[in-house]
Amino acid sequence: MKIVYMDNNATTRVAPEVTEAMEPFFRELWGNPSSMHYFGGQVARHVEDARAKVAELIGADPSEIIFTSCGTESNNTAIAGAAEIYGRQARIVTSRVEHQAVLGPCRKLGQTGFDVVELGVDSAGQPDLGELRKALQHAPCFVTTMWANNETGVIFPIEEIAGIVKSAGGVLHVDAVQAAGKLPVRVDEVPVDMLSLSGHKIHAPKGIGVLYVRRGTKFRPFMLGGHQEHGRRAGTENVPYIVGLGRACEMAREHLREGPGKLAALRDRLEKGLIAACPSGVLVNGDKGRRLPNTTNMSFRYIEGEAILYHLSDLGIAASSGSACTSGSLEVSHVLRAMGVPAEFAQGSIRFSLSRYTTGEDVDYVIAMMPAIVRRLRALSPFSPPEEQQI
Amino acid sequence: MWDYTDRVMDHFRNPRNVGVVKDPDGVGEVGSLACGDALKLTFKLDKDARISDVKFQTFGCASAIASSSALTEMVKGMTLEEAEKVTNRDIAKFLGGLPEQKMHCSVMGREALEAAIRNYRTGEKSKQILEGKVICNCFGVTEEEIERVVRENSLTTVEQVTNYCKAGGGCGGCVPSIQEVIDRVEVERKSAGAAAAARPMTFLQKIHLIEDTMAREIRPMLQRDGGDIDLVNVEGNKVIVAFRGMCAGCNVAQFTLKEVVEAKLREFVSGDIVVEDVKS
Structure with missing residues (x-):
């Protein structure tokens, strides 16, 4: 069966070059980089090599890079650390459309008595900067928000947000898990204090992440019990994955030269093709002008997302949905709800997220297959226009 | 998936x-x-x-x-x-x-x-009818509906109730009320069970009760799927049955044996009944 993988915001294929770079560290170079013998010591050099490559991708100094186990750990470290440093007199500011890895720890702090403010977004998914300015009238203030949204691909105006936060004297953590590798994410150009990255969204394996901490930023470690990462993250370094991530960052830099433009063209072809080929009642969610080049979130009216996904899956097409049935709860995606997308559209939302491995042929295959699925499910739906129902 | x-x-x-x-x-x-x-x-x-x-x-x-x-x-x-x-x-x-x-x-x-x-x-248009008190406002679920899914499916936790009728799956404000319904049904179930256990029966009465329960509670359910069941023997608390029709060789027969046949006999005859298929 043909396989068309369009769920790259969930996870990406490990690049063959990355696997190749990792292999020696499973076979021969399996020493502990902290050891006082050549066998471990020779490995430490490769960890530092990878650190430099990660730093280069985001314009950081290698000493500002902390390796973690995943993006979720990076976010938790930043948020829990801020709570510890600034205490209950601090205000935590985030947005209603964050990933659960940010909303979860923030809401937990809210339950334990912290003042947590969740900024709203407009119908395009863009944050209310007026609300941000108002929230920042309190000090100390810790802001944690995303660079780009995982569900809609909407890019936040991070330069502007950073300017507002810094001029108000606040501390800014940015979850750049979806943005990194898809658009330039540069800490030498944008004054963020902390930034989270995840390996498996940029063609490295699952189980490796990064927290960037700008030199001079107050920091408290989350994982205790060892001197690794200069005491900022205890635990023996995951050497093969760190090496793999280094290689993936190198490839991401390469991709950023021409890749985003090509991806945006493919994504637009998919979007236009689907709108033209499917019966009416199809719309695109999120700010079309400021979106990740690889992502489209489309709503197919009168039908439900999970049913669409299963039919797509039968045809070898992998995508995801913000419908209630697939959200793991009984309510539709919190992102689409925050944007005010009506339930009838949100229930039928499908996210296609492409990667550098996506081809024009893949896109055409989805355009060719989707209309029949929409027609088939609309024929079943009591809400469809009568001419599309099977009576 | x-x-x-x-x-x-x-x-x-x-x-x-x-x-x-x-x-x-x-x-x-x-x-x-x-x-x-x-x-x-x-x-x-x-x-x-x-x-x-x-x-x-x-x-x-x-x-x-x-x-x-x-x-x-x-x-x-x-x-x-x-x-x-x-x-x-x-x-x-x-x-x-x-x-x-x-x-x-x-x-x-x-x-x-x-x-x-x-x-x-x-002739009622049933769409908007909600009988009794609405407990879950997010999904418009009434006390009666909750009680029914709890009873019919022997549910014991709020999470299960949410899975069965969505109540409690939105804001979560009705969770205590759902728990009250579960507790109430649980108390009734226990006292009914105690009554069944306390009822003295001769062996012959017990066999009759088993046959009645099978005819009333079990067979119609199996017959709808083109199957059937016969009572083969009763040895103390062990009830031996044989599946017929579609049930014989059905790959969920073991599930049916425990979750349907045994559960019903325990409910209506005696809490310590063990059901076995004639083949095993």
């Missing part, structure tokens, strides 16, 4: 009886776009008052579509009195089981069927 059975996937991929019956005798509509699933069921009766034609339209996930399709297959040919006895468990069982979090799809099927029968009998 959900762990759907092959039967669920078959009914999802090839739904039976899609559409709207022409000049229907009964129409039942439940659910809404906002809730994420909705079902419209229509049926027509023949001259013997049996369901001669039944069709559905469903907006919802794979298991909602499969549950609707299964329901239409199950009730075709039944009288309304027979159809009324179909429970959400029967629908789930027909499909070889549903993931716990998807049981509400089978409940939606049962509710649409009830609504359609009520529409036939009283």
Whole structure:
């Protein structure tokens, strides 16, 4: 069966070059980089090599890079650390459309008595900067928000947000898990204090992440019990994955030269093709002008997302949905709800997220297959226009 | 992905009886776009008052579509009195089981069927009818509905109730009220069990009670799926049975043996009954 993988915001294929770079560290170079013998010591050099490559991708100094186990750990470290440093007199500011890895720890702090403010977004998914300015009238203030949204691909105006936060004297953590590798994410150009990255969204394996901490930023470690990462993250370094991530960052830099433009063209072809080929009642969610080049979130009216996904899956097409049935709860995606997308559209939302491995042929295959699925499910739906129902 | 059975996937991929019956005798509509699933069921009766034609339209996930399709297959040919006895468990069982979090799809099927029968009998448009006190405002679920899923499916936790009828799955404000319903049914269940256990019976009375329970509670359920069951022997608390028809060799027979036959006999005869298949 043909396989068309369009769920790259969930996870990406490990690049063959990355696997190749990792292999020696499973076979021969399996020493502990902290050891006082050549066998471990020779490995430490490769960890530092990878650190430099990660730093280069985001314009950081290698000493500002902390390796973690995943993006979720990076976010938790930043948020829990801020709570510890600034205490209950601090205000935590985030947005209603964050990933659960940010909303979860923030809401937990809210339950334990912290003042947590969740900024709203407009119908395009863009944050209310007026609300941000108002929230920042309190000090100390810790802001944690995303660079780009995982569900809609909407890019936040991070330069502007950073300017507002810094001029108000606040501390800014940015979850750049979806943005990194898809658009330039540069800490030498944008004054963020902390930034989270995840390996498996940029063609490295699952189980490796990064927290960037700008030199001079107050920091408290989350994982205790060892001197690794200069005491900022205890635990023996995951050497093969760190090496793999280094290689993936190198490839991401390469991709950023021409890749985003090509991806945006493919994504637009998919979007236009689907709108033209499917019966009416199809719309695109999120700010079309400021979106990740690889992502489209489309709503197919009168039908439900999970049913669409299963039919797509039968045809070898992998995508995801913000419908209630697939959200793991009984309510539709919190992102689409925050944007005010009506339930009838949100229930039928499908996210296609492409990667550098996506081809024009893949896109055409989805355009060719989707209309029949929409027609088939609309024929079943009591809400469809009568001419599309099977009576 | 959900762990759907092959039967669920078959009914999802090839739904039976899609559409709207022409000049229907009964129409039942439940659910809404906002809730994420909705079902419209229509049926027509023949001259013997049996369901001669039944069709559905469903907006919802794979298991909602499969549950609707299964329901239409199950009730075709039944009288309304027979159809009324179909429970959400029967629908789930027909499909070889549903993931716990998807049981509400089978409940939606049962509710649409009830609504359609009520529409036939009283002419009521059932869509907006909520009997009794609404407990879950997010999904509009009444105390009566919650009590019913708790009773029919022997539920013991709020999470299960959410899986079966969605109540409690939104803001969570009604969780204490759901717990109260569960506790109340639990108390009743325990006292009924104690009464059953306390009832002195001769061996002959016990066999009669087993036969009665099988005839009343178990056989109709199996016969609907083209199967049947016979009592072979009773040895103390061990009840030996034999599956017949479709049940013999059915791959969920062991499930049926424990979850249906044994559960019913424990409920109505004695709490310590163990049921075995004649082959084992």
